[in-house]
Amino acid sequence: MIKVGIVGGTGYTGVELLRLLAQHPDVEVEAITSRSEAGMGVSEMYPNLRGHYDGLAFSEPDAERLGHCDAVFFATPHGVAHALAGELLERGTRVIDLSADFRLRDADEWANWYGQPHGAPQLLEEAIYGLPEMHRDKIRKARLIAVPGCYPTAVQLGLLPLLEAGLIDPSQVIADCKSGVTGAGRGAKVPSLLAEASESMKAYGASGHRHLPEIRQGLGDAAKGQVGLTFVPHLTPMIRGIHATLYGQLTSEPGDLQALFEQRFADEPFVDVMPAGSHPETRSVKGANVCRLAVHRPGNGNTVVVLSVIDNLVKGASGQAIHNLNLMFGLDENAGLAAPALMP
Numbered sequence: 001m002i003k004v005g006i007v008g009g010t011g012y013t014g015v016e017l018l019r020l021l022a023q024h025p026d027v028e029v030e031a032i033t034s035r036s037e038a039g040m041g042v043s044e045m046y047p048n049l050r051g052h053y054d055g056l057a058f059s060e061p062d063a064e065r066l067g068h069c070d071a072v073f074f075a076t077p078h079g080v081a082h083a084l085a086g087e088l089l090e091r092g093t094r095v096i097d098l099s100a101d102f103r104l105r106d107a108d109e110w111a112n113w114y115g116q117p118h119g120a121p122q123l124l125e126e127a128i129y130g131l132p133e134m135h136r137d138k139i140r141k142a143r144l145i146a147v148p149g150c151y152p153t154a155v156q157l158g159l160l161p162l163l164e165a166g167l168i169d170p171s172q173v174i175a176d177c178k179s180g181v182t183g184a185g186r187g188a189k190v191p192s193l194l195a196e197a198s199e200s201m202k203a204y205g206a207s208g209h210r211h212l213p214e215i216r217q218g219l220g221d222a223a224k225g226q227v228g229l230t231f232v233p234h235l236t237p238m239i240r241g242i243h244a245t246l247y248g249q250l251t252s253e254p255g256d257l258q259a260l261f262e263q264r265f266a267d268e269p270f271v272d273v274m275p276a277g278s279h280p281e282t283r284s285v286k287g288a289n290v291c292r293l294a295v296h297r298p299g300n301g302n303t304v305v306v307l308s309v310i311d312n313l314v315k316g317a318s319g320q321a322i323h324n325l326n327l328m329f330g331l332d333e334n335a336g337l338a339a340p341a342l343m344p
C-alpha cells in the first residue's frame with residue numbers, strides 16, 4: 001500500500017481527496033492535518049466518511065510525521081506548500097500540490113499575481129505541471145507536481161487540439177467561464193453566503209484573474225508561442241462545476257473538427273469528446289474525474305466554439321491530483337477514479 005498524507009484536510013479539496021481515496025485499492029491515508037480541528041476524528045467532521053476512516057483524526061501539520069508518507073497532498077491556501085515541500089522532498093516523500101505554489105515557471109510572475117514573494121523558487125525547475133493530457137511522461141518521473149487550477153484545466157483541455165494543430169489565431173482566444181461556489185473554498189466569505197450567491201450570477205476578475213498567467217503559460221506551450229487570451233470567470237449559483245465556453249478564430253479551413261478532437265483524446269481516460277452537436281452539462285460530471293467537451297462551428301463560419309465542463313473539485317483538483325499520484329507510482333490510471341458522475 002502507498003501511504004499518503006493530506007495537508008489541509010478540512011477544506012473542500014481535502015475532503016474530496018478522502019472521498020475518492022476511500023475507494024482506491026492501493027492507497028492508505030496515514031496522516032491528515034488541520035490546525036483548527038486537530039484532535040477531531042475525520043468521520044466526526046464528515047459523516048459521509050463514517051465507516052471509511054474510523055480511527056483517523058486531524059493533527060497539526062508535522063514534517064516528521066508527513067515525512068513517513070510516500071506522498072503528501074497539499075490541499076492548502078497558496079504559500080503553505082512553499083514552506084514544507086522542500087523538507088518533504090529531502091526526506092524522500094513526493095509532493096502533489098493542489099495550490100498554485102508551483103504552477104507558474106517564473107517566480108517573479110507568481111509574486112506579481114499572488115501578492116507575496118515566491119517562497120521556494122529553487123524548486124520551480126523540478127516542478128511538473130500536472131496536466132496528464134499534456135505531460136504524462138514527465139509526471140511519471142516527477143517528485144513534485146503542481147496540480148493545475150480548476151479553470152485552467154477546463155480551458156486548456158478545450159483548446160489544446162486547436163492550438164496544437166495551429167488551426168486558430170493564438171492572439172485572439174476567449175475563455176468565458178462559470179464556476180460553482182465550492183471553487184472559493186470552505187472558509188466563510190460573504191460572496192459565498194446563500195443570500196449572496198443564489199438567484200444571481202456575476203463576473204469577477206474581468207481585468208485580470210490569477211489563473212490568466214497559468215492558462216496563458218499552458219496554452220503557449222501547446223501553441224509553441226505566445227497566446228493572447230481574454231479570460232473572464234463568473235460565479236454561478238451551483239455548488240460544484242465549471243462550464244467554459246471557448247472561442248477561437250480559424251485561420252484556415254480546419255477539416256473535420258470533431259475528428260480532430262476525437263483523435264487528440266482517443267487514449268485519454270478522463271476526457272470525453274461528446275457527439276457532434278452536443279451541449280455538455282456540469283451535472284454530467286458532478287463527482288467524476290472527467291472533462292466533457294463538445295466542438296461547434298456556428299454557421300460554418302470562422303469562429304470555433306468549444307464547450308468544456310468539469311467538476312472543479314474532481315477533474316479540477318482532487319481527482320486530477322490522484323490521477324497524478326497513480327502515474328507517479330505506476331498504478332492503474334483509473335484507480336480510485338472510475339466512478340461515474342452523480343445524476344441528477
Ligand SMILES: NC(=O)C1=CN([C@@H]2O[C@H](COP(=O)(O)OP(=O)(O)OC[C@H]3O[C@@H](n4cnc5c(N)ncnc54)[C@H](OP(=O)(O)O)[C@@H]3O)[C@@H](O)[C@H]2O)C=CC1
Nearest residue numbers: 008009010011012013034035036075076099183185186317
Ligand atoms: N475549491 C476548488 O474548487 C479548488 C481549489 N484549489 C486549490 O486547492 C487548495 C485548497 O482549496 P480548498 O480545499 O478549496 O480550500 P479550503 O479553504 O476549503 O481549505 C483549506 C485547508 O487548508 C488548511 N490550512 C489553511 N491554512 C493553512 C496553513 N497555513 N498551514 C496548513 N494548513 C492550512 C485548512 O485547515 P486549517 O486552517 O484548520 O489548518 C483547510 O483544511 C487551494 O490552494 C485552492 O486554491 C484548486 C482547484 C480547485
Ligand SMILES: CC(=O)N[C@@H](CCC(=O)OP(=O)(O)O)C(=O)O
Nearest residue numbers: 099100149150179180181183184
Ligand atoms: C469561484 C472561485 O472563487 N474560484 C476561485 C478559483 C478556484 C481555485 O481554488 O483556484 P485554484 O485552482 O487556483 O486553486 C477563484 O476565482 O479564485
